[in-house]
Amino acid sequence: MKEVIFAGKCDGIGISHVSRDCDLDETIGFYKNEYQIYYILDGERFFYTNNKSFKMSKGTLSFIDKKRIPFTNVIGGKYHERILIEIEETWLISAGNTMELDLRGFFNDFHGVLQMNSRQQEMIEKKLRKMEDVLKAEKPYASAKVKELLFSIIIMILNGAGTRQDEYHTLGGKMMRYVKVKEIMYYIMEHYSEIYGLEDLAGIFYLDKSYLSRIFKEVTNFTVNEFINLQKIDHARNLILDDSLSIEDISKKLGYERLSYFDRVFKKYVGMSPLQYRKSRKTT
Template sequence: MDTILFSDTVGGIMVERIKREASFNMVSKHFHNEYEIYYLVSGERFYFIEKQTYDVKKGSLVIIDRNQIHKTVGTNTTHHDRILMLITEEALEPIFQLYDNIDMRSFFTKNSGVIELNEAGQHYVEELLFGIIREMKEKHTSYEFVTKAKLAELLIFATRCKNGENATLKSETIQTEKYKKINEIAEYITQNYQYNISLADISEDFYISKCYLSRIFKEITGFTVNEYINIIRIKKAQQLLENTDYSITQIAGLVGYDSITYFEKVFKKYTEISPLKYRKKLMKLKQIG
């Protein structure tokens, strides 16, 4: 049974707290343009990020960069209580400008991953998160400003955690044979996305049946093998669109597509915008910045 304790969106910041008493596996394919902060109030979850799976326990803070692949699934612990924040680039811009001297713009890129907080760290983070929820609930004068101020404080705290204050950065991943195999395959796809690789090729290279590979890959990552290949390619294409002057046709070839028409179709499927419009949008944002 799911209990939605809170859900609201203010100025590009969505906050949701849900308590679940039964086993739950995220079914939606998580790959989005918002930044994400996830805090586990209680319980335990397996959390797949990019190409690794982590055992996330109570009091863990998870930082997800824009367009990072991620998914949570249940463990033997059936219940969990979590707070989720999705934050747009526009919502963070005032924070980026205010704290520009400490390089907040690269915060999510540098700090993505799982942070295990000690008791003092958990208390501090929960005070901030519950304070944000309270501000969004009560909507007193300047509540949006206070919400963003508390978010900025949370980001600074997480930056300090990187230096070992009140926390441990979780580096070890789940090492059962099934999870190790999927981590290896995800790494293989990440390194070879530009080539013509298929489910059959991977199945043969890793000595695993196509049926079993398809089932466990979808179970752990939330994606089919082909979807994962396409997403890795599109993520690389986004980087090339932003950082190079290559034409759309050249980029399509560099990330593994023989057909520019198919490349544009897949790109739009995952980003809801064409490659050309994506590049123009980036150029416009750079001009504004």
């Protein structure tokens, strides 16, 4: 059972306040795979990253770096009440430039779980509830106020608020699924050009296809095919810079049987065709 206490957004930022008494697979938020900040008001969750587990309990503030979302998951806990802030990368970069802060670097440095003391908890909860209030009231200045409050929380952390949580040792079923999925992910990263999809991986790891598909999505928030394509396109960006390789050569090198399909997938993830990307990189 879940209760959505509040959900609202402004340009580049989404905020959701949820109470739930079980660990559900579906997410409640506005953006997929963007920068995230979790604050736990009550109960507990578990933050898994780099094959380690950290307990998120009352008064913890957790930061998730977008680049590490495929290797990070927040799951577990019989009951919890949390506030989640999701931040679009385009806004984060723009805001960081305006404020003269490297905000992507900030999320990289503070990726993980921080425990706030009682005074810090009081201050952060006041700021988070104020964010909800101004969005509910739909005031003309709501977006500006939300962003001001978000920056004030970031400044608190930069000034030394919070202490790093120690690793929490657990061998629960979810942890086992997490470890198995990480093994599969690292295999994909090493053999991305040789893998065509879910069926290949199911055979390699001796797993049922539907089970593999379900746990992979649960842990990474990507489908298997999405993650394979992300690896291929990431490598394609570098290969395209080599003028000695034709776009067709690159497509074959990455394991795409049809050039038209490679072109379509590349455009989906990059926003332009491979040829347009090559031309754009020459002018920068």
